[in-house]
Amino acid sequence: MRAKDMIILAYKALWTHKLRTSLLILSVIIGVAAIVALTAQTEGIGKSIVSSLQKLGPDTLIFNVFNRRLTDTDVALIRSLDGVRDVIPIIRSEASVNIGGNIVSATIYGINIEDLEKLLGDIKVINGEIYQDSSAPMALVGYQLAYSNSSDTPMIIPGQMILVATRGGFFSTSSATASLIVSGVLDSYGSMFLISPDTSIFISLQAASKMLRRTWYDMLIIKVSDPSYLDMVSETLRNIYGSTASVTSPTQIIQTTQNIVIQLSILLGGIAAISLATASLGVLNMMIVTVTERTREIGTLKALGFKDRHILMQILFEGFIIGLVGGVLGVIIGVAVSYMLPNILGGSLLRGFRAPMYTAGRGFGGGVAFSYTPYINPVMMLVAFALAPTVSVISSLYPAWRASKMDPVRALRYE
Amino acid sequence: MSDEPLIRLLDVWKIYRIGKLESPALRGVSLDIYKGEFLSIIGPSGSGKTTLLNLLGALDRPTKGEILFEKISLNKLSPDQLAEFRNKKIGFVFQSFNLLNHLTVVENVEIPMMVLGVPPKIRREKALKILGELLPEEVFYKRPIEISSGEQQRVAIARALANDPDVILADEPTGNLDSSNAHVVMRIFRKLRDEGKTIVMVTHNQELTSYADRVVRLRDGQIVEVIKR
Ligand SMILES: Nc1ncnc2c1ncn2[C@@H]1O[C@H](COP(=O)(O)OP(=O)(O)OP(=O)(O)O)[C@@H](O)[C@H]1O
Numbered sequence: 001m002r003a004k005d006m007i008i009l010a011y012k013a014l015w016t017h018k019l020r021t022s023l024l025i026l027s028v029i030i031g032v033a034a035i036v037a038l039t040a041q042t043e044g045i046g047k048s049i050v051s052s053l054q055k056l057g058p059d060t061l062i063f064n065v066f067n068r069r070l071t072d073t074d075v076a077l078i079r080s081l082d083g084v085r086d087v088i089p090i091i092r093s094e095a096s097v098n099i100g101g102n103i104v105s106a107t108i109y110g111i112n113i114e115d116l117e118k119l120l121g122d123i124k125v126i127n128g129e130i131y132q133d134s135s136a137p138m139a140l141v142g143y144q145l146a147y148s149n150s151s152d153t154p155m156i157i158p159g160q161m162i163l164v165a166t167r168g169g170f171f172s173t174s175s176a177t178a179s180l181i182v183s184g185v186l187d188s189y190g191s192m193f194l195i196s197p198d199t200s201i202f203i204s205l206q207a208a209s210k211m212l213r214r215t216w217y218d219m220l221i222i223k224v225s226d227p228s229y230l231d232m233v234s235e236t237l238r239n240i241y242g243s244t245a246s247v248t249s250p251t252q253i254i255q256t257t258q259n260i261v262i263q264l265s266i267l268l269g270g271i272a273a274i275s276l277a278t279a280s281l282g283v284l285n286m287m288i289v290t291v292t293e294r295t296r297e298i299g300t301l302k303a304l305g306f307k308d309r310h311i312l313m314q315i316l317f318e319g320f321i322i323g324l325v326g327g328v329l330g331v332i333i334g335v336a337v338s339y340m341l342p343n344i345l346g347g348s349l350l351r352g353f354r355a356p357m358y359t360a361g362r363g364f365g366g367g368v369a370f371s372y373t374p375y376i377n378p379v380m381m382l383v384a385f386a387l388a389p390t391v392s393v394i395s396s397l398y399p400a401w402r403a404s405k406m407d408p409v410r411a412l413r414y415e
Numbered sequence: 416m417s418d419e420p421l422i423r424l425l426d427v428w429k430i431y432r433i434g435k436l437e438s439p440a441l442r443g444v445s446l447d448i449y450k451g452e453f454l455s456i457i458g459p460s461g462s463g464k465t466t467l468l469n470l471l472g473a474l475d476r477p478t479k480g481e482i483l484f485e486k487i488s489l490n491k492l493s494p495d496q497l498a499e500f501r502n503k504k505i506g507f508v509f510q511s512f513n514l515l516n517h518l519t520v521v522e523n524v525e526i527p528m529m530v531l532g533v534p535p536k537i538r539r540e541k542a543l544k545i546l547g548e549l550l551p552e553e554v555f556y557k558r559p560i561e562i563s564s565g566e567q568q569r570v571a572i573a574r575a576l577a578n579d580p581d582v583i584l585a586d587e588p589t590g591n592l593d594s595s596n597a598h599v600v601m602r603i604f605r606k607l608r609d610e611g612k613t614i615v616m617v618t619h620n621q622e623l624t625s626y627a628d629r630v631v632r633l634r635d636g637q638i639v640e641v642i643k644r
């Protein structure tokens with residue numbers, strides 16, 4: 001008997017029970033789609049974190065001390081260390097900003113313009129111009145702050161004066177009110193590690209120092225001459241500053257992030273696989289029912305010359321078709337759902353979830369949702385797709401075997 | 416009818432075991448069936464008629480004794496060989512037709528040829544040819560449930576004839592038919608007999624035995640009478 005004929009017979013047998021078959025295919029679709037969609041989220045989030053970390057470069061260390069203040073003396077000292085190429089001092093303060101009558105939270109960064117360029121990779125000004133490294137209170141405003149309501153009409157335009165009330169830095173409890181003049185508006189940068197340009201206001205170091213009336217820095221970003229010096233420089237810094245020194249390298253975080261993402265993928269993939277397992281129990285259950293219902297038909301087919309293996313193959317093909325159709329549609333729907341999920345999750349669940357460090361304890365009130373693009377791993381997609389028919393055929397094995405072993409005499413007597 | 420028996424049953428026993436209980440359905444049946452004869456088997460319910468037919472059709476094996484088909488013992492054949500034997504040499508006709516309702520009439524007739532591996536075009540042609548002699552054309556592409564029971568049984572006969580078998584085995588083929596359809600089926604069998612087919616038919620209907628060449632009466636799993644007509 002030709003395989004093609006058996007497939008046609010299997011297909012026609014399935015088609016007689018349209019509703020039953022469709023529901024079964026649906027359960028397979030859900031399983032496959034869940035695997036594809038959920039793993040796409042974790043991989044997408046992971047990749048997004050990693051790429052935002054990578055923007056800082058593999059030669060970067062983020063340095064902070066919690067029991068004293070970092071001043072120009074520290075900057076000079078660290079600059080003189082072996083393996084250190086550059087030190088970027090940053091002043092940072094949370095602030096409330098009055099934008100068109102609305103009080104909005106933002107982060108103020110005091111950073112020299114060429115350092116800002118190193119940090120952002122590229123200063124993309126969509127309106128106005130950059131500030132100069134002077135004590136003039138000129139500011140570059142993040143995209144989200146300027147276009148908080150609509151993407152057409154900016155709330156802030158260059159030359160405009162904005163009122164900010166700072167809430168102090170790491171150690172400061174004092175607050176100050178100052179007015180800044182907008183020099184330009186930045187383009188959207190999306191989510192980045194360490195800094196969220198979209199909800200930040202950048203001013204020069206001097207201006208920040210003057211506005212906050214302090215000469216110490218909140219963090220230093222250290223660039224080493226070569227990534228291989230990262231460990232050495234970290235070690236030196238810890239020796240100098242003791243246990244309260246916090247030295248973080250994005251490379252380390254990338255490692256940790258990737259590990260977390262892998263574990264999360266396994267967890268979510270596992271949960272999704274459970275739904276596929278449930279679907280396979282559905283296939284098993286329905287096949288047992290179908291085979292019992294079709295006892296007479298099986299007896300007839302045997303009388304007409306079907307061998308045991310013909311019956312076996314016929315039932316297996318039925319399972320295969322369910323798995324194959326479920327797999328194909330499951331992957332398609334899984335991909336579609338993958339791209340829909342960030343809008344659902346990103347809008348609520350992951351709000352404020354950003355780079356893992358430096359955000360703890362101090363909420364970004366900016367309300368920028370964490371944005372990421374789901375990543376459809378082709379291997380994962382293939383695995384999910386191949387899993388469906390495999391699992392479905394395996395579930396059909398026992399019912400198929402039972403059908404093939406049916407005694408035709410009894411089968412024909414069956415009412 | 417030739418002198419050489421096509422099928423020989425030699426002291427055939429069939430004992431069903433249900434748990435510890437042994438119930439003998441056939442107790443030492445010996446019978447020669449000749450090529451081209453129309454044999455009818457009658458007997459009360461439970462006398463072993465269906466059991467005998469199933470053994471002739473190699474759907475089951477005797478507990479004791481031997482069945483020879485063209486001098487070859489069916490006991491010696493493997494399950495796969497028995498399936499091939501049923502496919503090529505035997506055509507079954509059942510009381511309740513046993514057509515596949517998810518296939519069309521013509522597809523039902525094609526099934527035995529499908530098993531044999533006949534290419535689609537050739538088997539469709541042959542199925543249509545066989546159907547053409549038994550049924551009006553408008554039923555060929557209908558589903559079995561859409562046609563009358565008389566027509567359904569003729570489809571089943573067409574299916575039994577698909578691989579041009581030597582023997583037609585019919586278990587109460589008229590049991591679900593009205594009298595006029597029953598006579599239609601009988602005339603078809605009679606015609607097939609004239610064309611050289613061997614027909615073995617189980618029936619309850621004494622009147623229909625008049626179409627047969629010989630009538631075998633069973634009681635309690637034994638042949639009690641053979642009537643030649
Ligand atoms: N698969 C089976 N298992 C157990 N006993 C069976 C089986 N098939 C038949 N029998 C028994 O064997 C005996 C003969 O049955 P069989 O079906 O051959 O009778 P029959 O002459 O065809 O009867 P009917 O006219 O009712 O169809 C009966 O007692 C029946 O109960």
Ligand SMILES: [Mg+2]
Pocket residue numbers: 464465466586
């Ligand atoms: Mg019977």
